[in-house]
Amino acid sequence: DTAVSQTxxxxxxxxxxxxxxxxxxxxxxxxxxxxxxxxxxxxxxxFSYNNKELIINETVPNRFSPKSPDKAHLxxxxxxxxxxxSAVYFCASSHVTQDFNYGYTFGSGTRLTVV
Amino acid sequence: RKExxxxxxxxxxxxxxxxxxxCTYSNSASQSFFWYRQDCRKEPKLLMSVYSSGNExxxxxxxxxxxxxxxxxLIRDSKLSDSATYLCVVMDSSYKLIFGSGTRLLVRx
Numbered sequence: 246d247t248a249v250s251q252t253x254x255x256x257x258x259x260x261x262x263x264x265x266x267x268x269x270x271x272x273x274x275x276x277x278x279x280x281x282x283x284x285x286x287x288x289x290x291x292f293s294y295n296n297k298e299l300i301i302n303e304t305v306p307n308r309f310s311p312k313s314p315d316k317a318h319l320x321x322x323x324x325x326x327x328x329x330x331s332a333v334y335f336c337a338s339s340h341v342t343q344d345f346n347y348g349y350t351f352g353s354g355t356r357l358t359v360v
Numbered sequence: 361r362k363e364x365x366x367x368x369x370x371x372x373x374x375x376x377x378x379x380x381x382x383c384t385y386s387n388s389a390s391q392s393f394f395w396y397r398q399d400c401r402k403e404p405k406l407l408m409s410v411y412s413s414g415n416e417x418x419x420x421x422x423x424x425x426x427x428x429x430x431x432x433x434l435i436r437d438s439k440l441s442d443s444a445t446y447l448c449v450v451m452d453s454s455y456k457l458i459f460g461s462g463t464r465l466l467v468r469x
Contacts, residue, residue, distance in 0.1 A: 276455070278457075285461065286445065286461060286462055287459070287461045288404065288447070288459040289459070290456055290457065290458075293455075293456065300454070301454065301456055335403055335404075339455070341455050348394075348406055348409075349406070349457060351403035351404055351405070352403060353402070353403050354401075354402075354403050
């Protein structure tokens with residue numbers, strides 16, 4: 246039973262295309278995230294949703310649009326793909342209360358290559 | 361200045377060696393601290409949380425110095441399977457995890 250699952254695992258596409266990455270968690274967590282890991286292996290947060298509401302939106306081009314249909318799913322749609330979008334995208338989830346964050350669980354990543 | 365800074369390494373050590381990684385963070389309001397481990401082409405996985413009093417989990421010991429904004433990880437009796445990238449991670453007041461760029465460890469036979 247995969248706790249946080251992402252699809253697809255690999256995605257190769259041409260510049261200018263539009264693509265989506267899907268994420269689902271079966272942990273009952275209320276908060277989900279998208280992180281980007283670039284070629285220098287630096288992991289940086291893009292978005293965070295809590296109970297379907299956007300709570301963190303870092304400086305990300307508006308070609309990237311997250312959607313959370315319910316608290317178990319957080320999808321990422323990318324318009325007009327550019328070469329610089331090539332990276333590994335990780336979905337994660339966590340349980341957050343007023344006092345504590347009980348830690349993140351990451352999906353296995355989606356390796357996006359734009360050619 | 362990066363929010364979380366680590367020596368990228370690589371640290372190349374023989375099996376059985378003791379190795380230490382250090383990390384500094386810039387935001388004094390940071391709330392929680394962690395070490396994550398990331399194997400090649402895999403997702404990051406939580407290794408251990410870091411508490412002010414210092415904490416140990418088997419061969420791994422983590423220390424936090426809030427005054428100096430400094431975190432460390434000590435690995436004793438290194439195993440081949442410890443080869444990975446170790447990520448220093450800080451949680452800010454909005455529960456956002458901020459990652460260092462990682463320190464690569466290679467344990468050789």
